[in-house]
Amino acid sequence: MTWQDTDVPALRRRAERRHKMGRFGTYTIAIVFAFLAAFPFSWALISMFKQSNDLYVKDNNPFWFNEPPTLEHLRLLFVDTNYLTFIRNTLVVGLAVTLITLALALPVAYALARLRLRWGERMGIAIFLVYLIPPTLLFIPMTRVINYLGLQESLWALILVYPTITIPISAWLLMGFFKGIPMDLEEQAMVDGHSRIGAIGRVVLPLMFPGIIAVIVFAFTLSAHEFIYALAFNKSSAVKTIATGVPTELVRGDVFFWQSLQAAVILIAVPIALVFNAFLDRFITGFTMGAVKG
């Protein structure tokens, strides 16, 4: 049966019904996914304000404040633990990693995207392949290298090693952004008497702002996420990042400080999620530029 055979009002009714069903389905699926994704976080959000004599009663409703909520555990987190140190360490590492990554990945991405090198394409793929070598494969010899350099138990260990993860993926992302900037702009600046370096600095780099933002977000996220190197290199709490500090330091023996622990997670996860949500469309565009168009 083709659409010519059907009378038009019936077809329209069917289309409307399908449309309504579609909207209903969209909302149902969206709500189910949102619920499942957020469930442990919402439970964490409630737990962090609960009094211990409410939280640790097995048959109390876990989703309700059976006793008045308290900020005591939040205070404890900031006063009695090294949480602020972990955050500071994470930011310091993130900043240093961002600078190293930009300094090394921007030139590579430019060269591969712009200089029409004969082996440029192969080099681009090789850089992407480096990203496929996970820290799991390298952390044992890397620990020896870090010890040999005398960098164990310091933030320098992480600052030195994290760019090995950020440079490949950033170079790959930035290549996409460079390809999105018309070559004519740069050539015009060179005709106007600038050197190539001058043209890059004056004309190209300002237009790379979105790509640079992407790298900054990526480097800071990695510094907050990375677990295996941070756990292997640094064991004293003064040089832990949030990824290793929170799960290991807010536990005394077998006793978990659950409320403070959950507060520590919420205070990190929500801001990062807000930043990512704001940049999501740009990331998708960047990914599409780098990946799909090639």
Place this chain on the structure above:
Amino acid sequence: MTAANAAGKRYLSDNPRFLAAVFMSPAVIYIIALVGFPFVLAIIYSFTDISTGNPELNFVGFETFRRVLADPVFREALWNTFLFAVIANLLVVVLATALAEVLIKDFKGKWLVRFLVLLPWVAPVSLATITWLWTLDSIFSPIDWVLRELGLITENMYWLGRPGSAMGSVIAVQVWRIVPLAAVIVMAGLIAIPSEINDAVAVDGAGSWRKRFQVTIPLLAPIIAVAVLFGVILTISDMSVVYVLTRGGPTNSTQVLSTWAFIKGIEGGALGQGAAVALFLLPVLIGITAVVLRLARRREVL
């Protein structure tokens, strides 16, 4: 040819070959020193009996591998790594495709849905896993509370205390945290499908299910492959989920290669054996590399 030539080579830096060498060598040297060198070292270590107590490189041939393979815990870890990766990524593909189709539509409250759905991915893995450790607590788990209230159970489930449910929990948490990333990748693919194709399908009168299986999914296949690629790397190489949730327990039933390499190599100090355990990831990674290279040759994806 280009303006660069027209303007003449007034600066050394205008020479593309010179510029390429200057621009590429710092990063290439960095990567060779801190990825290439440790990689070679990892292979060398696995043929020695190096340990933190005795950091000499004594070559012992395949002895280290023999000892690693003789350990039943290692075989358990190898099997679990495989099992977790396969089950988790099958679920990820199905769920991420469904989620991506919803997220590219316009609807009220989309901003909030996107924010909530992204949480598992953007929160640091070890911290996100901590929320699950609490959610699956042996005594105070809210899931158990709901099940008790509904009268479905009388005793708690001890999710992380029994081998079967501990494995299920590890897989579920991996799926939970990877689905958002995979959905974002698939979204990029859905957006890239030209609207003329969708229009043509609509004119032909194909229903939404037929459209999904005969048009959308075949067009999406390459990008879904990219999502699976990331998913497999994340599941086989990640150790934070298992380390934080179960530390490989109960009785090594959730042990995977990454946690076993860490426990042997760093916590146990047997660097050679730890390196050898981690090297078993290499065949999978080489396989993935081959897929990437194939996709790269087809150009429309990479």
